[in-house]
Amino acid sequence: MPRGLAFALLLGLLVVPCANAARDAVPVRADIQVRIDPETRELTGKGAWTVPPGVSLAIVLDDRFDVPRLQVDGRPLSTVTQRDGRQQWHLARSERATQSVEIEWRGLLDPLEPGLDHRQVLRHAVPVTAPRGTFLPGAAEWHPVFIGRPLQYTLRIDIPESQRAIVAGDLASDRITDGRRLQTYRFEQPDPAIDLMAGPYRVTERKITGAGNRTITLRTLLHEEVADLGAGYLDATERYLRMYENWIGPYPYGSFSIVSSPTPTGFGMPTLTYLGIDVLRLPFIRDTSLGHEVLHNWWGNGVYPDYSTGNWSEGLTTFMADHAYREQAGPAAARELRLAWLRDLAVLGAGQDRPLREFTSRTHGSDQVIGYHKSAMLFVMLRDAIGKEAFDQGLRRFWSEHRGSIASWDDLRIAFERASQRDLKAFFTQWLDRAGAANLRLESATAARDADEWRLDFTISQDRPAYQLRVPVAVEAGPGQQVHWVELDRERATFSVRTSQVPASITLDPDARLLRRLAPGEAPPILRRVMLDPTTVTVLAGATGAGEALARRVVDHPLQLRSPEAPPPSAPLLLVGLERDVNRYLARHGLPPRPAELAATPDRATAWVWTATRATGDPVTVVSARDATALAALGRPLPHYGRQSWLVFAGGTATARGIWPSRPQSIRLDAAR
Numbered sequence: 189m190p191r192g193l194a195f196a197l198l199l200g201l202l203v204v205p206c207a208n209a210a211r212d213a214v215p216v217r218a219d220i221q222v223r224i225d226p227e228t229r230e231l232t233g234k235g236a237w238t239v240p241p242g243v244s245l246a247i248v249l250d251d252r253f254d255v256p257r258l259q260v261d262g263r264p265l266s267t268v269t270q271r272d273g274r275q276q277w278h279l280a281r282s283e284r285a286t287q288s289v290e291i292e293w294r295g296l297l298d299p300l301e302p303g304l305d306h307r308q309v310l311r312h313a314v315p316v317t318a319p320r321g322t323f324l325p326g327a328a329e330w331h332p333v334f335i336g337r338p339l340q341y342t343l344r345i346d347i348p349e350s351q352r353a354i355v356a357g358d359l360a361s362d363r364i365t366d367g368r369r370l371q372t373y374r375f376e377q378p379d380p381a382i383d384l385m386a387g388p389y390r391v392t393e394r395k396i397t398g399a400g401n402r403t404i405t406l407r408t409l410l411h412e413e414v415a416d417l418g419a420g421y422l423d424a425t426e427r428y429l430r431m432y433e434n435w436i437g438p439y440p441y442g443s444f445s446i447v448s449s450p451t452p453t454g455f456g457m458p459t460l461t462y463l464g465i466d467v468l469r470l471p472f473i474r475d476t477s478l479g480h481e482v483l484h485n486w487w488g489n490g491v492y493p494d495y496s497t498g499n500w501s502e503g504l505t506t507f508m509a510d511h512a513y514r515e516q517a518g519p520a521a522a523r524e525l526r527l528a529w530l531r532d533l534a535v536l537g538a539g540q541d542r543p544l545r546e547f548t549s550r551t552h553g554s555d556q557v558i559g560y561h562k563s564a565m566l567f568v569m570l571r572d573a574i575g576k577e578a579f580d581q582g583l584r585r586f587w588s589e590h591r592g593s594i595a596s597w598d599d600l601r602i603a604f605e606r607a608s609q610r611d612l613k614a615f616f617t618q619w620l621d622r623a624g625a626a627n628l629r630l631e632s633a634t635a636a637r638d639a640d641e642w643r644l645d646f647t648i649s650q651d652r653p654a655y656q657l658r659v660p661v662a663v664e665a666g667p668g669q670q671v672h673w674v675e676l677d678r679e680r681a682t683f684s685v686r687t688s689q690v691p692a693s694i695t696l697d698p699d700a701r702l703l704r705r706l707a708p709g710e711a712p713p714i715l716r717r718v719m720l721d722p723t724t725v726t727v728l729a730g731a732t733g734a735g736e737a738l739a740r741r742v743v744d745h746p747l748q749l750r751s752p753e754a755p756p757p758s759a760p761l762l763l764v765g766l767e768r769d770v771n772r773y774l775a776r777h778g779l780p781p782r783p784a785e786l787a788a789t790p791d792r793a794t795a796w797v798w799t800a801t802r803a804t805g806d807p808v809t810v811v812s813a814r815d816a817t818a819l820a821a822l823g824r825p826l827p828h829y830g831r832q833s834w835l836v837f838a839g840g841t842a843t844a845r846g847i848w849p850s851r852p853q854s855i856r857l858d859a860a861r
């Protein structure tokens with residue numbers, strides 16, 4: 189079954205939940221032939237299914253299809269129900285013998301509409317075809333689906349010669365007869381239903397030798413206009429396969445394909461990924477999302493998450509793909525990614541944060557924060573706790589023990605416990621079952637001479653109930669910086685470290701390695717804060733008509749207006765107006781002026797937007813424009829930039845933007861000499 193891809197959120201797309209309730213059941217064996225005519229949109233199919241004894245089940249098929257023949261061991265079976273757009277038959281249990289089910293079906297597929305977005309493709313789960321592309325998702329029940337039983341299949345696809353089709357599995361044969369192409373695929377790994385794609389593809393193929401001398405065939409099946417991307421995608425795929433074979437264990441299949449779609453979709457299935465033509469052109473797809481999808485052949489499609497007890501596969505995949513690529517680029521890049529995750533967590537509203545265990549699949553932005561990022565942070569902390577060697581050994585053990593079956597968070601924990609010889613129950617329980625995150629404060633620090641060394645005492649506190657944490661602190665002493673790890677298992681504790689040189693400063697978790705709520709100074713102010721806070725007060729300074737209209741678009745709640753003559757409120761402040769009036773307000777009330785970063789902007793800049801934190805701790809967002817027209821031009825774009833700290837606009841276009849650097853919790857020491 190397809191999964192919507194991880195990058196989907198970036199493109200504003202949605203994602204399908206993937207049910208795998210029946211994966212561990214004894215599979216049904218299927219031998220199927222389908223003929224597809226993209227011009228006339230006709231599909232005809234016939235197949236034989238072998239059902240193991242002791243099984244009663246429902247067979248379903250989309251009701252667009254006629255079924256001229258449905259026989260069980262040579263006897264016809266009549267339709268039981270017909271509703272919700274599907275027809276359904278009941279297959280009674282045979283106690284002793286396997287049953288042989290033969291079905292023929294035919295019908296008209298929907299026309300492919302390239303204008304459909306990913307959300308529509310997902311919502312409708314409709315089988316579509318055109319010469320430009322065919323997509324028959326298993327969820328559309330375009331072939332008879334045996335509910336509750338996974339499927340092992342041989343599938344022969346008959347399509348026009350100029351087309352190629354692909355499904356999960358290995359291509360066993362591909363030949364041309366009388367203007368038709370006949371392709372046979374085999375897939376031995378039980379899957380609930382078949383996703384079929386076809387199109388006028390150009391194929392680029394490469395065979396590589398994988399672990400254990402196995403041949404793995406890499407293919408791209410791409411539309412003409414992106415066919416030149418094939419070699420680059422194969423290079424990247426080969427690199428990812430080698431990386432993960434070394435890290436985890438042999439790639440579980442004989443092939444991997446990248447297939448282009450005429451609609452702007454993104455799906456991942458076992459052995460392939462199906463990506464919109466425009467999506468394939470985005471550079472970050474090859475650099476990040478592709479590797480993430482390749483890795484899902486181990487986590488998600490190779491070992492299945494146990495959805496009833498939580499989905500570990502997105503977090504582990506994000507950690508071993510997105511985060512790992514940043515680590516390869518350097519520690520600063522990885523730190524930036526973790527900080528971005530923690531920043532997103534910091535602006536999650538109270539009702540949106542849930543325990544990680546409740547995450548099954550992504551339907552909202554907050555699910556990505558929890559199921560992908562929070563979950564990936566769990567693996568960052570786990571590796572820090574047990575060390576890279578035990579961590580990697582645990583991964584390999586988990587893979588070899590659970591490959592091809594459903595596994596839970598507990599199975600994962602047990603694999604890491606065995607590898608590390610440690611009890612990890614408390615660790616997993618606190619990160620899986622508690623909503624929110626740790627909230628740490630570096631309260632105080634003092635340094636004193638002690639014999640021929642320096643002793644640094646510092647106190648860290650956290651909210652109750654306390655998490656059990658290994659907390660990294662960086663101590664600057666002499667030319668270098670040294671990281672010390674301390675064990676914090678209560679609400680407040682004082683620790684000592686010794687240094688040979690005079691300590692100058694101490695910083696809490698400088699590399700953002702802990703899943704915690706960033707303190708106000710650590711989470712740089714972003715626009716979203718003032719937009720979402722119901723207590724935000726708005727001050728209009730000049731061009732008040734245009735300013736008020738803009739404020740209404742930006743603030744999520746009814747406006748609370750205050751005169752520019754009155755002192756600033758002790759609440760989040762949105763200041764909107766003309767450059768001169770805004771500057772006058774800032775000066776009069778002792779607020780910082782426009783930051784230097786925004787000053788050096790081109791002459792054509794017409795508006796500046798920035799955030800700051802006042803001495804009182806209250807956030808401020810300032811919108812300062814050349815004139816009323818420039819203010820009005822922000823109405824459409826500005827609400828979309830909630831994750832930024834500052835922007836410069838020329839009319840309605842953001843020409844520069846950024847996020848203020850975060851300031852870690854740090855104390856400078858006046859060491860007594």
Ligand SMILES: [Zn+2]
Pocket residue numbers: 193194480484502505
């Ligand atoms: Zn994913």
